Amino acid sequence: MPPLMYIGRFAPSPTGLLHFGSLVAAVGSWLCARHAGGQWLVRVEDIDPPREVAGSAQAILAALASFGLQADGPVVYQSQRIQAYEAAFASLKARRVAFPCWCSRADLALRGGMHRDGICVAAPDPDRPPAWRVRTPDRDIAFDDALQGPQRQHLRDEAGDFVIRRVEGFFAYQLACVVDDAWQGVTEVVRGSDLLDSTARQIWLQEELGLPTPRYVHLPLALDGDGRKLSKSDQAHPVDPLDPLPALRQALAFLGVPPSLRAATPAALLAHALAAFEPQKMPHCSARSAA
Template identity: 60%
Template sequence: MTYRGRFAPSPTGDLHAGSLVAALGSWLRARQSDGRWLLRVDDLDAPRVVPGSAPSILSALHDYGLQADEPVLYQSQRETAYLQAFEHLQQHGEVFACWCSRSDLSAVDGLHRDGHCITPPQDDRPPAWRIRVPDRAFAFEDLVQGTQQQNLRESVGDFVLRRADGCWSYHLACVVDDAHQGVTEVVRGCDLLDSTPRQIFLQQQLDLPTPSYLHLPLALREDAGKLSKSTRDLPLDRTDPLPTLRHALTFLGQPEPSGGDLRTLLQNALAAFDPRRIPHRHSAPWPGTS
């Protein structure tokens, strides 16, 4: 099977150094495997989308030499696919309507674990929809982080697939779109490591294939928080990508590549790329974040 990887940014701000690490890591894995590298814009959560952010991110990736092999997929255009997946689960009795507020859930440690709503139906507002999770462990082997295991019922409980405002959850959209795009390996940051068991569970419930997973270390600020668009951390210098690319490669445990131009640097980085060098975690903060 041809390797198919992807990078799926949320358009909530400009591309920053932390996102570049994930993009570069996934691009290197796809190119090393002689596969396809795909782009998906995770723009489901309309209130969080920053106007102009998506084209800015795609333009920045182009400036850094990271170009997709197929047209970009936008989650905002995939409503029908998510509804079909939800209806499949609904027909099999896997989901239930829930009117619980945070205060309602505080009485049960903030988690649903009984497969039904503990709040009476409310005629004046729509419900969220949750999926019932089993009391068993879901395990997978991460190619960098090693063996991972999580009991969904104990850790996250019956989680939301569709919010009360109608927005689909990241988890449902992610597994539906990964299957649609034929993704064989998901390369992303460690902040999503905890999401993977939920997504494997959904893949099983929807009869979708499960890709392999590789979670990269997170780029951190001086205060140990992750770099993010929401805090406006380190927008990329698009006029001179080479220094940032060199640091991103070093951050991923790779030898600093030679090359005085973008194409040569990326070619040399690809030739030397070894995923076994990627560290589990990265303790040193990204330069310039003090």
């Protein structure tokens, strides 16, 4: 059998404009895919309408294009994939891996803030819909991150019975992410290390749903002057798609790639960076950003 083609992806949430931290993740995933001679896909994770900012999906896609980051295929929108999540959800329910939960925040506070043991302590309430959780096993999930090294998480104690469908009916990130990574054939997930804690849950869901497990690479985070992660929720300054070269050079330097000062276009700068790129030389630790 020939080896699988490398398929990577960048999966932004449309909750604001593209900021420097997201640009680092996009560039890092693009470099890894191109270095491997593979494909780079873009998926818009728009399944949380209360947090979505109108027009931000289109603005993010336009910004990626201005930075020379072109996807190898049509953009996938998770809002158009609900039937696939319904099918995965039905499978988990049929095998009693998923269960309804009416626990309030006060109920969870009495249990140390985390739901465990697959038992909802609140009485079923016919007047309000439940959240749906999964019964996590009493076991360790171990994996090797290509950049952060060996990882291990005890699922029951550290993740607990996590939500896969919210009270409002929206599917949670953990379930939608694993369903779509498998459907798109993603072989390596390159993303920020703020999502490292999600990986054990996703590997376990992949096992439960009979889905393949990709490799994982968790990039260092770009921090602000106070040492906090740059994020749209903290009103991080968006990058300027009308003047892409300064932010693109900074993102490459952040990833340990020596950028060319002579490159006059994003395409030329990315081509120069790709020729010099060595994945194993990317930094491991998060750092303050000059952006």
